[in-house]
Amino acid sequence: MNLLDQLRHVFKRPLMCEDVNHFLALYLEGALDPKTHARFEGHVQRCPNCNTFLDQYRQTVELVREDEIADPPPELIELTLAFLRKHLENGQNDAG
């Protein structure tokens, strides 16, 4: 059962913290339908623990996005192209 099918079951009973957690990524992406989104928002506003957890989750994603690593040095592209030329020429000679 995919996430959106599971969501239909959640509609039939009161929303719990566990439901909010289960669909947190979709909720943050704004991928829930407006009615469900409003229902989730209502729970998070009334539930301090969900609110804090959601905030930590959001901060985690933001901190991860800052973890950038450097691009390769520009000469690597030229070295790669030279490597390819060499190997592809050899490859054509070896073939067969």
Add this chain to the structure above:
Amino acid sequence: MKQPSPEKTETGADGREIDVEAVLRGDHAAFEQLVRQESPRLFRLILRFVRDDEEARNVMQETFLQAFKRLHTFRRESKLTTWLYAIGINQARAAVRKKRRYTTLEEQDIERLQPAFAQGMYVDRYEAWNPQQVAERSERSRLVHEAIEQLPDTYRTVVVLRDLEGLSTAEAAAVLEISEGAVRVRLHRARQALRALLDKYFR
């Protein structure tokens, strides 16, 4: 057989167009442009796996060579760049398998780092974070980087593709050859594990 609609061009990692048709014809100039445009992102993806600049260079060169030799196997079921990243990640995995020097968390650790529930409520009470006050920027970056490095490969790749390289769920699914649902579940579990790992530093 269903024919996927062929894309004649696609947008590369740097936002410029890639002439897919020319690349597939084996046009060296078009392939050279692909190398120029995709090297930075491909290098970053590979480096996340092999964790060594020198090795990342070798793996990247081998990836482009394999890609060029295997152009005839590209089935147009995904973007050309997605296909290229998939080759890169597979090459990187193979390189790491040969000499594993880093310990990462296991699946059961990821499970342990997920929040616990009782009767639908969180078992733990969470305290507000304040990373800005707790740690200097450089210290914060180090803690976050180390936490990401600890993730098992299956989780780290999803975090790197989605949260760091900004690929869509569908693109990440195509690169990793898993379903979109699996990408969503892994990303959520990975983020929750990272949250738990960082919690002791940032509250």
